[in-house]
Amino acid sequence: MLLLANIKKELLLLSRDRAGLLVLFVMPMLLVLVLSLIQDNLFRATGETATRAIYLNLDQGALGGKLGALLESTGSLDLITDFAGEKRDISSARQKVFSGDYQFAVVVPPEFSAEITSAAETAVQSAFSQKTTDLTTGQLMIFFDPTVRGVYRTAVTNSLYRGLLGLEIAQKSEAFARLLPLEVQRSINQQLGTEMAAQMQLDLPVISSSWSRQSLIELTEESAYPEKYQTLPTSVQQNVPAWTLFGMFFIVIPLAGTLIRERQEGTLTRLMTMPVGNGSLLLGKVFAYQIVCLIQFGLMLSVGKFILPLLGTPVLELGSAPLALIIVAISAALAACGYGILVGVLARSYDQASSFGAVSVVIAAALGGVMVPVYVMPRVMQDLSVLSPLGWGLEAFLDIFVRNGNLLSVLPGVAALLGFFLFCIFCASVVFCRWRRGI
Amino acid sequence: MTQTPREILLSTDNLVKVYPAADKPALDGLSLNVARGSIFGLLGPNGAGKTTAISILCTLLRPTSGGVSILGHDVVRQAKEVRRLIGLVPQDIALYPSLTARENLRYFARIQRIPSRKIETRVNECLELVGLLECADRRVATYSGGMKRRANLAVGILHQPEILFLDEPTVGIDAQSRSMILERLTELNRGGMTLVYTTHYMEEAQQICDEIVIIDAGKVIASGSPKTLVNDAADCSNLEELFLALTGKQLRD
Secondary structure: OHHHHHHHHHHHHHHHOHHHHHHHHHHHHHHHHHHHHHHHHHHHHHHHOOEEEEEEEOOOOOHHHHHHHHHHHOOOEEEEOOOOOOOOOHHHHHHHHHOOOOOEEEEEOOOHHHHHHHHHHHHHHHHHHOOOOOOOOOOOEEEEOOOOOHHHHHHHHHHHHHHHHHHHHHHHHHHHHHHHHHHHHHHHHHHHOHHHHHHOOOOOOOOOHHHHHOOOOOOOOOOOOOOOOOOOOOHHHHHHHHHHHHHHHOOHHHHHHHHHHHHHHOHHHHHHOOOOOHHHHHHHHHHHHHHHHHHHHHHHHHHHHHHHHHHOOOOOOOOOOHHHHHHHHHHHHHHHHHHHHHHHHHOOOHHHHHHHHHHHHHHHHHHOOOOOOHHHOOHHHHHHHHHOHHHHHHHHHHHHHHOOOOOOOOHHHHHHHHHHHHHHHHHHHHHHHHHHOOO | OOOOOOOEEEEEEEEEEOOOOOOOOOEEEEEEEEEOOOEEEEEOOOOOOHHHHHHHHOOOOOOOEEEEEEOOEEOOOOHHHHHHHEEEEOOOOOOOOOOEHHHHHHHHHHHOOOOHHHHHHHHHHHHHHOOOOOOOOOEHHHOOHHHHHHHHHHHHHOOOOOEEEEEOOOOOOOHHHHHHHHHHHHHHHHOOOEEEEEOOOHHHHHHHOOEEEEEEOOEEEEEEOHHHHHHHOOOOOOHHHHHHHHHOOOOOO
């Protein structure tokens, strides 16, 4: 009865602060919406989908077009050749990158075909004559947005090198096919004399150039742990649960705030002189805010399921284990509320609670892979990431959403979250008891 | 005719409280006896140890040494039992400002384990007693200072405690609210409730207390009925003059 009275009181207090309630529900939804959209773009930019880039082909021959086709065939680049009525020249390509519309532009110069053909021919001739010749190589220009990060820049450059290498091999093969009969004829003429060679009906070798396009080795890509990572998460499957957990853990600040306010207003002192147990006082708050957390969770999943797809992201697939999903959500909410109680008991002022609570949640989120995946972190951070409750929750959600996880597979995460909740409540109870006993 | 000695409801024996890092004790051998049915005034200048004493008596603070018992229950070892017997009207308005007075009283009534079927009746009785029945459904935040003090009192008496501790219950309110609170306290006492009362208003203490102790530096410096104390003191016509004579006129904070 006392627990119910405390839950009812907390809910009544929450309902009286409509602006606060709005913030509790609307802000996490906005957080999930905005950050999922931003991260979705990052997912796209870092390889989940093709990168859009300006392709200015000024080549007077055919190789500029061939290079473009080769680049697009890699699947990692989506080349934009239409300048929407603007002048197609180097300065406007540079301007489009400079203004941030595109992260890079490839400019193929007018003499590209002529230069590469000539260079290929020279290279083959040098090979036949067993001499080293300085080649006059063709030039390809790339403009990068200066804010583009290293990995992204390297990925784009690698795609270009791959395209250019294919083109070079094709051109060298063609030159080889064309020059080989001439070189054989020249060699026979030289060894037998022109007259004798002319009397002989020689069948000189003819080489098809298509051999250069055939792969000799096939690269097969396979997950090191196919049972666990059968499917990779989409941006929404990664971001919605990640930022949902982040939003849920921010309950720490209002929850700690209620304890601090009760201390400051004197109501907690009054309650401590009454026949009510510490558990009832603390758990009343936990269960009331647990309800808030679960409503937040439902709203944030709805954002992923219904609102984000309207803005161009994939639909959030919730997996096929609703019971496991609910149990993970309840465990995560309990962990968040338990932490809120602990912060509320330890902090001496609202300012302390809000700054410590917020910063600690951000750190736990960063460690848990909410902001960047754990595998890109330094080794030390990767080792520390196993300590983050947000990481445990995220792993459990991803297991359900992406790997068809069930109650059994999320059990370790659930146990860790519930253990964290019990640890926080135990520590908070110890401090609370000391207050109550006047120590 | 001999007067029957009244039952001692609360007693402290040589109570000492030393706060960590303090150079002198807040309570230094305080011994009190509060008779059942009395209004007991605990007076003293700021820093004398009144709030420390009330906190120990209400189970909020552990004494460094000495004994305290209420109706035979040791306040330290039997805190749970003691909490069922006591009521506290703290100096702060210890209410939820965003709830109405009725909601506050209902909540504290549940916490005081008043049976559900009796809660509404008891809440209405208390609201009526402090003159807040008509505005019981207004949020406490919208109340005047006097109304808040009266609501604060109502919460303290909800469960009809054996002994009610009042820590400066009339501070900062108008004469009307103050007069009403004092009247209600007298009524409650007539109904059998024992009151332990701290105040800085000497005329209040003189008006309602059966017995007072004046403490300073954690020690009792005078005790007895207000009337006897004033009569026994030369050159003092009222309790305030006696108080200043005993504790001095120098500022304490």
